Amino acid sequence: MWSEIFTTEIIRGIKTLDTACHRPTHASAFLVWYAKPTRNVKNVVELGSGTGIVALAMAKLYDVRVDGIEIQSHLCELAKEGAVLNNVSERVNFHNIDIREVRRYFAPEMYDMVVSNLPFHIGKESPYEEKKISKNTTFELINAFIEATTYLLRNRGTFVFVCSPKVMVYIIEQLARKKLIVQKLGILYGAPGKNPKIVALRGKKNGGYELVITSHFANL
Numbered sequence: 765m766w767s768e769i770f771t772t773e774i775i776r777g778i779k780t781l782d783t784a785c786h787r788p789t790h791a792s793a794f795l796v797w798y799a800k801p802t803r804n805v806k807n808v809v810e811l812g813s814g815t816g817i818v819a820l821a822m823a824k825l826y827d828v829r830v831d832g833i834e835i836q837s838h839l840c841e842l843a844k845e846g847a848v849l850n851n852v853s854e855r856v857n858f859h860n861i862d863i864r865e866v867r868r869y870f871a872p873e874m875y876d877m878v879v880s881n882l883p884f885h886i887g888k889e890s891p892y893e894e895k896k897i898s899k900n901t902t903f904e905l906i907n908a909f910i911e912a913t914t915y916l917l918r919n920r921g922t923f924v925f926v927c928s929p930k931v932m933v934y935i936i937e938q939l940a941r942k943k944l945i946v947q948k949l950g951i952l953y954g955a956p957g958k959n960p961k962i963v964a965l966r967g968k969k970n971g972g973y974e975l976v977i978t979s980h981f982a983n984l
Contacts, residue, residue: 767797769980770793770794770797770798770952770980770981770982770983771793771797771983772790772793772982772983773983774793774796774797774821774825775788775792775793775796775817775821777824778817778820778821778824778846778850779820779846779849779850780815780816780817780820780842780843780846780849781815781842781845781846781849782815782842783815783838783839783842786814786815786839787815788817789881790952790954790962790982791881791926791962792817792818792881794926794950794952794962794964794980794982795818795879795880795881795924795925795926795964796817796818796821796822796825798924798926798950798964798966799818799822799877799879799924799966800826801822801826801828801876801877801922802922804876805828805876805877805922806828806829806876807828807829807830807831807874807875807876807877808822808828808829808830808831808875808876808877808878808879809830809831809832809833809870809875809877809878809879809916810822810830810831810832810833810878810879810880811833811863811878811879811880811909811912811913812833812834812835812863812880812881812882812883812909813832813833813834813839813840813843813858814834814836814839814843814881815839815842815843815846816832816842816843816844816846816847816856816858817846818832818879818881819831819832819843819856819858820843820846820847820850820852820856822879823847823850823852823855823856824850824852827855828855828877829855829856830855830856830857831856831857831858831859831875832856832857832858832859833858833859833861833863833866833912834858834859834860834861835860835861835862835863836860837860840858840859840860843858844858863908863909863912864908864911864912866912866915866916867915870915870916872915872916873915873916873917873918873919873921874916874918875916875917875918875921876918876921876922877917877921877922877923877924878912878913878916878917878921878922878923878924879923879924879925880909880913880924880925880926881925881926882906882909882925882926882927882931882935883905883906903934906931906934906935906938907938909925910935910938910939910942910944911942913942913944914942914943914944914969917944917969918969919969919970920968920969920970920971921968921969922966922967922968923939923944923965923966923967923968923969924964924965924966925964925965925966926962926963926964926965927962927963927965928961928962928963929959929960929961929962929963932963932965935965936965939965939967943969943970944967944968944969945967945968945969945970945971945972945973946965946966946967946975947966947967947968947971947972947973947974947975947976948964948965948966948967948975948976948977948978949963949964949965949966949975949976949977949978950963950964950966950977950978950979950980951963951977951978951979951980952964952980952981952982953979953980953981953982954981954982955981956981
């Protein structure tokens with residue numbers, strides 16, 4: 765059930781089949797919470813869906829149809845099993861596709877909302893291949909996520925990303941170049957007095973330029 769106050773409890777009831785390097789995090793929960801759909805959102809696509817926690821939670825909690833796009837085939841198969849476990853197979857589909865190739869498989873502007881827990885880390889790469897693909901990023905990869913969002917999202921549709929503050933300014937700049945305008949920025953703090961490690965960006969394709977900034981604390 766959605767709450768006005770962020771809590772990771774929002775995903776507690778969602779069943780996922782995870783791996784040692786890929787499991788639900790505070791960022792997953794924050795994305796599900798921050799992406800609560802408005803009434804005109806009926807179909808959602810998640811870019812980089814992993815083992816499915818965000819897509820499964822959105823289908824179960826918000827009763828929307830969700831497609832997940834995931835480049836790693838074994839994670840995609842685990843996500844499909846998760847859809848069965850959560851009884852949402854009729855509303856969720858997972859596709860083993862590189863987000864750079866969405867034009868080959870999907871029609872343009874077919875989704876009301878695009879969500880993504882963007883790869884977080886720029887610089888030193890993880891020695892584990894699965895984690896490197898899921899978590900490490902480059903500016904070129906960020907641009908690919910934004911290009912996919914531009915292509916898949918309908919006019920005036922909503923996008924919601926969570927990302928690291930380290931790349932937030934770059935992401936906002938690149939989104940604006942594609943007329944994806946951030947209208948709400950959520951800052952998630954792990955504890956009072958500490959720098960935030962996660963931010964959420966929510967906006968619209970060809971939206972207005974008024975920005976609302978909100979602050980939240982993780983229930984650590």
